Amino acid sequence: PATLENGFKVSLSAADKVYLCGSASSNEFARNGGRILGDLIGNPATVQLPVGISTGAELKTFVDNANYYGSGITVYLKNDIDLSEVSSSWSNPKPFWCTFDGNNYAIKNIDITGTGHWGILGDAHGDVKNLVFGENGGSDKITVAGAGETTKANVAPITALMGTASISNVINYAAVNVASDAINATNIAGIVGNMASSGVLEECRNFGAIDAKNNVAEWLDLGGITGSMSGTGKISICTNYGALSYTGSTIAKTINIGGVAAGCSRGTIDSCENFGTITISKAVTTGADINLGGIIGFNNGAMTSVDGCTNNSDGCINLDSKSTAGVTSAGGIVGKVTVNTTFTECENYADITRSSDASSSGNVNLGGIAGIANTASPKIVSSNNYGNIFNGASTGTMGDFGGLVGDMASGTPEISGCTNNGNVTNTASITGKYFQISGMVAVVKSACKIINCTNNGKISNSGNLDNLCMGGAVGENGATAYNTFSGNVNTGSVSNTGTIKSRYCVGGITGRAAVAATYASCTNSGSVSAIGPSSSVDVRVGGIVGENNAKCTYDNCENNASVYVTNVAKNIALGGIVGDVIAGGAIFNECKNLENGSVYVKATSAIGQAFVGGILGRSKGTSVAAVFTSCSNSGNITMEAP
Numbered sequence: 001p002a003t004l005e006n007g008f009k010v011s012l013s014a015a016d017k018v019y020l021c022g023s024a025s026s027n028e029f030a031r032n033g034g035r036i037l038g039d040l041i042g043n044p045a046t047v048q049l050p051v052g053i054s055t056g057a058e059l060k061t062f063v064d065n066a067n068y069y070g071s072g073i074t075v076y077l078k079n080d081i082d083l084s085e086v087s088s089s090w091s092n093p094k095p096f097w098c099t100f101d102g103n104n105y106a107i108k109n110i111d112i113t114g115t116g117h118w119g120i121l122g123d124a125h126g127d128v129k130n131l132v133f134g135e136n137g138g139s140d141k142i143t144v145a146g147a148g149e150t151t152k153a154n155v156a157p158i159t160a161l162m163g164t165a166s167i168s169n170v171i172n173y174a175a176v177n178v179a180s181d182a183i184n185a186t187n188i189a190g191i192v193g194n195m196a197s198s199g200v201l202e203e204c205r206n207f208g209a210i211d212a213k214n215n216v217a218e219w220l221d222l223g224g225i226t227g228s229m230s231g232t233g234k235i236s237i238c239t240n241y242g243a244l245s246y247t248g249s250t251i252a253k254t255i256n257i258g259g260v261a262a263g264c265s266r267g268t269i270d271s272c273e274n275f276g277t278i279t280i281s282k283a284v285t286t287g288a289d290i291n292l293g294g295i296i297g298f299n300n301g302a303m304t305s306v307d308g309c310t311n312n313s314d315g316c317i318n319l320d321s322k323s324t325a326g327v328t329s330a331g332g333i334v335g336k337v338t339v340n341t342t343f344t345e346c347e348n349y350a351d352i353t354r355s356s357d358a359s360s361s362g363n364v365n366l367g368g369i370a371g372i373a374n375t376a377s378p379k380i381v382s383s384n385n386y387g388n389i390f391n392g393a394s395t396g397t398m399g400d401f402g403g404l405v406g407d408m409a410s411g412t413p414e415i416s417g418c419t420n421n422g423n424v425t426n427t428a429s430i431t432g433k434y435f436q437i438s439g440m441v442a443v444v445k446s447a448c449k450i451i452n453c454t455n456n457g458k459i460s461n462s463g464n465l466d467n468l469c470m471g472g473a474v475g476e477n478g479a480t481a482y483n484t485f486s487g488n489v490n491t492g493s494v495s496n497t498g499t500i501k502s503r504y505c506v507g508g509i510t511g512r513a514a515v516a517a518t519y520a521s522c523t524n525s526g527s528v529s530a531i532g533p534s535s536s537v538d539v540r541v542g543g544i545v546g547e548n549n550a551k552c553t554y555d556n557c558e559n560n561a562s563v564y565v566t567n568v569a570k571n572i573a574l575g576g577i578v579g580d581v582i583a584g585g586a587i588f589n590e591c592k593n594l595e596n597g598s599v600y601v602k603a604t605s606a607i608g609q610a611f612v613g614g615i616l617g618r619s620k621g622t623s624v625a626a627v628f629t630s631c632s633n634s635g636n637i638t639m640e641a642p
Contacts, residue, residue: 054078056086059107066096066122073098077105077131084109093122093160102131102170110140110174117153118144119160119193127166133157134173134208145179152186152218154193154227157208162192162226162233168202178212180248186220187227187262188212190242195267197231201238209243209276215250221262221297222246222255224276229264230301237271245279254289255280256297256335259315265301271308274315281320290328291335291371292317294348299337299378307344309333313387315350326362329371329406330354332387336365338375338411346383356392356428363398365406366391367442368422372400374409374446382417394428394463399435400442400475401426403457409445416451423457429464429498436475437461437468438511439492444477452487459494461532467503469511470494471546472526476505476512483517485509490524498532504539505546506530507579508559512540512547516584519544520555525596530565538571542579542617543597551584558592559635564600571608574599575617576635585625591615597635603642612639 051073053059059081062069069075075098088111100121110133112120121128134140134157144155154160157172172190187193190206206224214220221227224240240259256262259274274294291298294311311332319330329336332348352366365371368385370378389401400406403420405413420439436442439455455472469476472490477483490508505512508524522544530541540547543559559576573580576593593599593614601610611618614633619626 051075052078053081056081056083060086063090063093063120063122065094067094069096069098071097071126074101075099076101077103080105081107082109083107088113090114092117093119095123096121096126098126100126100128100131102129104130104132106132106135108135108138108140110134110142113143113145115145117160119154119156119158121159123161123163124159124165124167125163128158128170129168132171136173136207138173140174141177142174143177143179145181154187156189156191156193156227158191160193162195162199163197164199166200166202167192167204170204171207173207175208176210178214180213180215183214183216186216186218188221189223189227190225190240192226194228195226195231195233197233199231199233201225201233201235204238205241207241211245211247213248215248219254220246220251220256222257223262223297224259224274226261227263229261229267231266233267235260235269235272239273239275241275243277243279245281247281254291254298256291258297259294259311260296260309262297264296264299264303266303268304269295269306269309273310273312275312277314277316277318279318279320281318289326289336292319292330293335294332294350295346296334299334299341300339303339303341305342305344306333306346309346311348311350313349317350317352319354327365328362329365331367331369331371332385333369333383335371337370337373337378340376340378342379342381343369343383344381348385348387350387352387352389354391354393363400365400367402367406368404368420369418370405372407372409373405373413374407375411377412377414379413380404380415380418384419384421386421388422389424391426392428394430398433399426401437402442403439403455404453405441407443408441408448412447414449415441415453417453419454419456421456424459426461426463431466433465434467435461435465438471438473438475439490440473440488442475444474444483447483449484450474450488451484454489455492457492459492461496462498464499466501468496468500469503469505470496471507471511472509472524474510476514477510477517478514483515485517485522486520488522490526492526494526495529496532500532500534500537502537504530504534504537506541507546508543508561510545512549513545513552514549516550516552518553518555519557521557523558523560525560527561528563531567533567534570536570538573538580539565539568540573540579541565542575542577543593544577546579548578548581548586549583551586553587553589554578554591555589556591558594559597560594561596562598562600564602566602567604568607572601572610573617574601574612576614576633577616579617580620581616581618581624581626582620583624588615588626588628588631590629591631593633593635595634598638599635600638602640605642610639612637
């Protein structure tokens with residue numbers, strides 16, 4: 001149209017979005033496919049909104065006006081962007097609906113200070129792609145300080161909140177530092193603060209270290225790629241290299257840290273990796289849980305699957321905090337899972353360490369794949385652990401340390417076709433507590449299935465404890481329902497050298513079977529030993545099960561390794577298959593103690609009674625029946641008096 005000498009006025013009502021399109025002869029508006037205009041008070045047409053960005057000033061203009069850009073616009077970088085001459089104080093970014101294409105250029109010299117809800121591209125409802133944020137080897141950083149938001153806030157270098165957008169091929173090198181007074185920063189991450197809808201994160205990488213010092217009134221999610229995955233989205237082929245740490249002092253409810261995602265309630269994750277260390281290193285006061293995982297911190301809600309994910313050897317999980325947490329759970333893949341998620345072909349190569357400096361007033365669950373799996377029916381399939389599990393801390397109500405899972409507390413979880421190759425070790429001495437240590441699952445408290453799994457790691461305790469149950473597969477089967485253990489193999493040694501005051505059970509497959517179960521085609525070829533002294537409790541050791549305390553059936557089970565006890569001063573029950581049947585009875589069908597299955601007692605001082613057998617050491621009491629069908633012993637039976 002012709003130029004209007006006196007301009008023009010547009011009056012609108014009840015409109016959420018206004019699109020004003022230019023034309024070839026328009027002097028006021030560039031040809032850009034239209035843009036969203038906000039409130040038309042004043043003369044927004046005089047604001048020159050860039051589409052192709054070539055300077056830091058233009059980038060900041062875009063960020064400050066991002067909500068004016070419509071879904072049909074593509075904003076792009078023309079070259080690398082230098083932010084050194086741009087103010088470090090940035091307001092909370094706006095939501096945007098356009099596409100942002102970095103064209104594989106980098107935004108460099110980043111030193112940004114924000115408050116509360118923050119991400120340089122704000123809340124992403126449009127796609128983001130091909131962007132490098134920061135510089136490899138640079139000192140780029142984002143600092144979030146102050147209360148900022150009055151409610152829960154999301155913090156990440158790229159976007160604070162992600163809707164239905166796609167974010168792909170984005171790399172972050174900037175460190176994220178969250179100050180102690182950022183009390184409402186609850187979702188913190190290297191790429192996206194919160195995936196709140198059905199968006200997709202694909203082929204993104206974070207190299208930036210993330211450290212949160214903030215004292216939070218509720219919960220905190222800290223992740224390498226995203227803090228929270230609360231929508232039905234997808235994370236695929238993403239990798240975190242940045243160290244993740246919480247060094248604050250107070251979390252009122254729960255803290256979740258994950259190498260890829262801290263908290264996941266819906267969606268799927270596949271083909272993701274973590275190389276970043278995960279650390280809690282200060283005193284943390286929290287009334288609820290601490291959940292740490294190489295891929296996911298806490299998995300709840302309605303998530304469906306985690307496939308082909310790897311926590312690499314650099315992704316060590318370190319618990320050095322002095323905590324008053326209710327439950328502390330750490331896993332090579334997931335810290336805690338309480339839903340029907342299936343974990344398939346996941347691998348952990350990183351060590352999980354709880355040092356002698358750590359303490360906790362609650363339960364502690366450590367596992368090569370999952371710290372705790374409970375409530376629903378999670379499945380762990382064809383997944384392997386190569387990392388070592390170590391506890392040196394001498395406090396906690398209960399310690400459950402497993403090569404695959406620490407605690408299967410409730411629900412109907414299932415583990416199949418999995419292997420543990422890492423050593424599981426406790427060196428802490430604790431009074432008045434219960435400890436379960438194993439190569440697969442430390443303690444089972446649910447109607448579970450463990451099928452065709454293998455332990456090759458060494459299982460050992462040298463701490464002085466009140467109660468100890470150790471096994472190549474399961475420390476204690478203390479479930480309230482019938483369990484199935486089928487086709488499981490242990491090749492790793494199971495050994496105690498600590499002094500035990502109360503319960504003392506050691507087995508090649510299970511230390512203590514407290515409820516009814518079937519053990520079918522389970523084999524042990526790792527030595528089983530109780531060397532640590534005990535003067536006040538019976539010692540129960542078996543090639544398959546140490547103590548049978550409920551009616552169990554043993555079908556076609558074999559032991560082909562030494563089973564021995566020494567340095568014990570009370571009663572001993574020692575068997576090639578089962579040490580002691582003290583309740584419920586037991587049925588043995590076609591079980592074999594093979595030629596390498598020597599059963600050996602060496603008494604270094606006067607003892608009470610000793611029961612030593614090729615298949616069963618003792619069936620305690622006339623009402624406790626043991627039935628044998630087609631069983632055989634080829635191992636030597638030896639008892640050496642002082």
